Amino acid sequence: MLRRRVIPCLDVADGRVVKGTRFVDLVDEGDPPELAERYAAEGADELVFLDIAAAPERRGTLLDIVERTARRAFIPLTAGGGVRSVDEMRAVLRAGADKVSLNTAAVADPTLVTACAARFGRQAVVVAIDARRRPGPEPSWELVVKGGREPTGRDAVAWAEEAVRLGAGELLVTSIDRDGTGTGFDTALLRAITDRVRVPVIASGGAAGPADLVAAIRDGGADAVLAASIFHRRVHAIADVKAAMAAAGLPVRLVPAAVA
């Protein structure tokens, strides 16, 4: 049976792992490959690197981090942040990533999703969707881009469906309202999307503890859960999160202690 995945997320800026609240107020959290190796040993099912600085002149930094990590941690790696072309995606894959996440560039040019899926297969294309809850009695979410700074006026759930039609093999759905706040995942957002797409959905934004990750899967229908701060700061160990998931009846990959 397919396991539900626990994915530590490493936001990278200028070669270091950072974490902020709602994409600002960044705090240094460590060396990316070192943290990646630690997470692999602790039972992470996969890793996500997001280059949140993403200035084109510093792209080499991400490639270097991806390659050093791929040579140390033998678990799957998704990388993204500022990837805007098939050639850039190819460079990230060749550096050692298994999947590449597209965000702002995919919204600006949806044909990019189709071109990347045609070239590398849809299983390599993750579309990252940042969503902000709209005020009002009916639940609805606006698609935001550029690291949560720029509203688009578009419906995030409709974009999720379109992204899958275009060729996305997986969606990484982040609630901008919850990101870094530790107030739990936006399970209504997740459910709105998982009810409408068949590709796996990775839940992101708001994890405070094991119960939140369980809720994202059970109530939100997510296939995988992503978290950053709670792992970087050792608030919760991956093993504890997985134990809670297993106790809730979710299928998880339990890793024996002390393996790399």
Next chain:
Amino acid sequence: MSRRIRIAVVDYGAGNLVSIDEALRSVGAEVTVVTDAAALRDADALVVPGVGAAAPAMARIEAQGLTGPIRTWLGSDRPFLGICLGLQLLLERSDEDDASTLGVLRGHTVRLADAPTLPHIGWNQVERTREHDLFTGIEDRADFYFVHSYAGAPAATDAAVVLAHTEHGGRFVSAVARGPMLGIQFHPERSGTDGLRLLANFVTIARAA
């Protein structure tokens, strides 16, 4: 001490080769990433990795002049490991884009039936149908990492090659073996300790061949 096994990893222009290169090195192999037939000459074993669709992969392998040499390799019972797309290419055709593939095994590559999510991405259990040296030291139903929407389905006449199944909605073939020709649908280079153990077993099989 036994000599180091030389493994040629076929690079046909797509995807991540860093992981398989590093994983094979970490289990003691000498690895050469090859893009043409000349580079196959000195190899003891051949690894064809890869993800994605069959048609563009076959087109690139053909353009690099590797179709014939790979067929010859497979025909001469030399150690071979096809990973993911590398397994699917062993069959006759892929339903994904109706590509004609190597045809070393009878049967087609088919879309996963009754899958609750597609692509099938993540760790899943590999259930063996028979014992094989490739899985020495690995528990039955151990978890390996998958990322695919299609899987090779050997014809009934070639059913004896099946080594393992995996379930995602329906059941599909996740490992095959015929002599030293091995194919696995999952990614050992991304499957932690058990993945490295499997690759070490492949090196042992290649050494004995």
